[in-house]
Amino acid sequence: xxxxxxxxxxxxxxxxxxxxxxxxxxxxxxxxxxxxxxxxxxxxxxxxxxxxxxxxxxxxxxxxxxxxxxxxxxxxxxxxxxxxxxxxxxxxxxxxxxxxxxxxxxxxxxxxxxxxxxxxxxxxxxxxxxxxxxxxxxxxxxxxxxxxxxxxxxxxxxxxxxxxxxxxxxxxxxxxxxxxxxxxxxxxxxxxxxxxxxxxxxxxxxxxxxxxxxxxxxxxxxxxxxxxxxxxxxxxxxxxxxxxxxxxxxxxxxxxxxxxxxxxxxxxxxxxxxxxxxxxxxxxxxxxxxxxxxxxxxxxxxxxxxxxxxxxxxxxxxxxxxxxxxxxxxxxxxxxxxxxx
Numbered sequence: 115x116x117x118x119x120x121x122x123x124x125x126x127x128x129x130x131x132x133x134x135x136x137x138x139x140x141x142x143x144x145x146x147x148x149x150x151x152x153x154x155x156x157x158x159x160x161x162x163x164x165x166x167x168x169x170x171x172x173x174x175x176x177x178x179x180x181x182x183x184x185x186x187x188x189x190x191x192x193x194x195x196x197x198x199x200x201x202x203x204x205x206x207x208x209x210x211x212x213x214x215x216x217x218x219x220x221x222x223x224x225x226x227x228x229x230x231x232x233x234x235x236x237x238x239x240x241x242x243x244x245x246x247x248x249x250x251x252x253x254x255x256x257x258x259x260x261x262x263x264x265x266x267x268x269x270x271x272x273x274x275x276x277x278x279x280x281x282x283x284x285x286x287x288x289x290x291x292x293x294x295x296x297x298x299x300x301x302x303x304x305x306x307x308x309x310x311x312x313x314x315x316x317x318x319x320x321x322x323x324x325x326x327x328x329x330x331x332x333x334x335x336x337x338x339x340x341x342x343x344x345x346x347x348x349x350x351x352x353x354x355x356x357x358x359x360x361x362x363x364x365x366x367x368x369x370x371x372x373x374x375x376x377x378x379x380x381x382x383x384x385x386x387x388x389x390x391x392x393x394x395x396x397x398x399x400x401x402x403x404x405x406x407x408x409x410x411x412x413x414x415x416x417x418x419x420x421x422x423x424x425x426x427x428x429x430x431x432x433x434x435x436x437x438x439x440x441x442x443x444x445x446x447x448x449x450x451x452x453x454x455x
Contacts, residue, residue: 230264230382240267244315247275257316257431257454265380268401270348276367277341277404279311279374307427310377310412317415318434319379320449326389330356332439338405341365341373342391345401359394377412379405414446422448429453 231237240263245256258266266274306312323329333340334356343350352365365373381387382402391400419433420426431452438445 227260227264227382229384230268231260237263240264243267244274244278247271247278247280256312259316259318259432259434261318261382262315262380264382265402265404268345268382269343269350270346272348273343273350273370276370277374277378279371307430308416310375313412313416313427314378316430316432317377317379317419318432320434320436322436322438323386326386326391326393329386329390330359330393332437332444333405335439335442336405336411336437336444337408338379339373339376340390340394341404341406342394342396342400343402343404344398351396353394362394373404373406376406376408377415379407411444418446418448419451422451425451425453431455 227237231240237260241258244258244263244266269277321329321332323332330340338356340353340356341350342353350365350370351362352369353359353362355361380402381390387400387403390403391398415435416427418435419430422433431454432450433448433452434450436447436449438447
């Protein structure tokens, strides 16, 4: 029997005769490699941080909103009419910072006529009554502005006749008649389109004032005389010198005859009239007042009226002038003009 041959030990057998260590595969992957094959870890981290920040911001917003009791919404926007007799939007001079100045808030003089004469029929009746008083206008052709009709309708008929120069004032012009029919006189008592009476009935002046004192200051710059009819009476108060309102007196018939020769302006706006009455220190509440201007003012207005669109006075129904007072001097501009229909 042959002797057993010695076996050759495997090459990786340990020299000490211990069992060899079997390597079954590659070493285990590290944590970062196992869970980050497709960048899962950084993406998850960023998403988690963003989510926590978002939740925190929402919680802070909700808490601040619940803790705040103040109304932080913006103010309600509304269209408002700005006060003052300002037709051009240029604003007017301040009234000295008084708590309750006699501010004139009515910006449209036509609204005063609408309050006094609220219907077209009332306006027509007022014009007819005034035209009847003008005895030398049998055809009723004298144009009367609505605001002037309102003012004349507020005063006693006897006073109205005197101020319109009825009786003794006919034909005081120094030239031939210039009416539409060629017969009406052009003097203060005539009814021709160029007469003072006719101009006073169709002309309207618009002032931009802050209060009664400012109103009087502007009228003073025009060298006006103020006449304030007493309601319910044929009497009136005359202020010849506006700079000295204390020197007021009851107007006499001679005063009224003199005023009838001058161009006049009237105002029936309640706030305006009350402001002027307060500045004059009157002890009654008037419904209207009249301002009478010298001849140079009438001449300036007459030139502007006929040069505006080159119309003849006989063709004009109403002319509205805007008055501006700067540095004690006045300036007139034609705002509107209506022709006869």
